[in-house]
Amino acid sequence: MAALLSAMLAAAVMLAIHRYATEDRMSEIAADGGRVAYEVEHDEVRTPLVEHADRNVQIVDATGTVVASTPQLRGRPPMAGFTPIPRTVSTGVVCGGLFAGQGCHIVVAQSAYRQGQDWIVYSSGPTVPPYVTPWLAATVLGVAVFMAVAITTLGHRIVTTALRPVTAIRAELDTISETSDRRVPLPPSHDEIYDLAGSVNRTLARLQAAMGQQRHFTSNASHELRTPIAAIRAEVEDALYAPEDTTVPRLSRTVLASLDRIEAIVGDLLDIARMEADQPLQREPIDLAAFVTAQCGDRRDTPLDISCDLEPGAVVSAGFAYAPPAGCRGTSTEGATRCATWCT
Structure with missing residues (x-):
């Protein structure tokens, strides 16, 4: 039971951390795309488009042609098929396609108004794995194991201490005969076992x-x-x-x-x-x-x-x-x- 509770607690903690890490990464990807969209609108696009090696950016003009991208996607079609509503941001997860063999990626699409037309800036990054990071998963697993052992040991000690008066009562009952004036010992704590004795x-x-x-x-x-x-x-x-x-x-x-x-x-x-x-x-x-x-x-x-x-x-x-x-x-x-x- 202690192991099950510890496992459930560890899973809940990992889910919460994974959700927080996913939201944080999505914010970082949107920030990269927002910066590039600002540069597109002001005709000040600089290279490299992003500094993170695992991030990708594509600039798509009004005709749907990729006019600029990071080196990993150069000469490739748009990374996603969805487009944002003008002046808004759309987010999705893309698995396969340009990212075949690379797992799923978080894709953020943002519109950029340039020369009287709506352009699209796609930015992407890999999704957060379920374990987030190996060291975090190992830490949470170690804490869960420690908690399971601690709860089991503490529970066993508590139960043993609580049942010690019952053991004394049973041992005394085994030695009492029909002519004996002896009685079972009363525990010091005034609880249910005291009432039983x-x-x-x-x-x-x-x-x-x-x-x-x-x-x-x-x-x-x-x-x-x-x-x-x-x-x-x-x-x-x-x-x-x-x-x-x-x-x-x-x-x-x-x-x-x-x-x-x-x-x-x-x-x-x-x-x-x-x-x-x-x-x-x-x-x-x-x-x-x-x-x-x-x-x-x-x-x-x-x-x-x-x-x-x-x-x-x-x-x-x-x-x-x-x-x-x-x-x-x-x-x-x-x-x-x-x-x-x-x-x-």
Whole structure:
């Protein structure tokens, strides 16, 4: 891209210089012809007609005969076929003809009033080549190459400096684990990359908080699952050690109650999985105080001393809780306290 821009700039500069040089040469050729036309009008024509070796002049009388010219065109017909309006100047570019093999020439035709007739003075000179002069073309080309290299180097340095904070952010992200408190570095400049680093840090904080909540939930769920399993184990071990004190209906009722509790907890876990998968859940308001009081009443047959002192009016939505109502079933006041913590 830098090379293309430099080339376009060099071409624009060369076009501007070429146009200026062409206008300057046309003015010089017209000046040579104007001087000769003045001399023709005053019958004071001097030789040589021009001093530049690459310039040509012809004096054509009213009959179209060349009466005088520079040595290069002596004995040749008029160099151009166009004629100027009396007292005016006409300009054109002639390629071939008298200038065959010499490239194109700028021709200026001027009228000269002599002896009551309009004569024509033609003056010419070679056109300016596209490169104007070799040294100028080399200079412009060298400057263009230098600018391309400079722009490329400067652009690479600017981009590298601007993206250095991004590289640091990427390197830091590669080393951050799910349990790490580290954050990506904030660049000193308050720009878009600074805002990006701040957004990444806030996202990492939210992810860390979510992971902490997930670990906390897993711990609590494991505890709730261990409780009915331990109850089943205790009942079965009592039946094995003292079969005479245990009946099958009583053992079955106790085991089924614990199994119902396990089933309810597993169902709650499935509900949570569907909720995290953005699947619709059936939501219903629950009076937390009434719910915990009912759970305390279901444990009256345990040897533990359970008392409930709750204030009514705490209503929650089961769809928003990490542990829905069926999962909030404990065997002690500590479990009820933990349940209240989950469901709020």
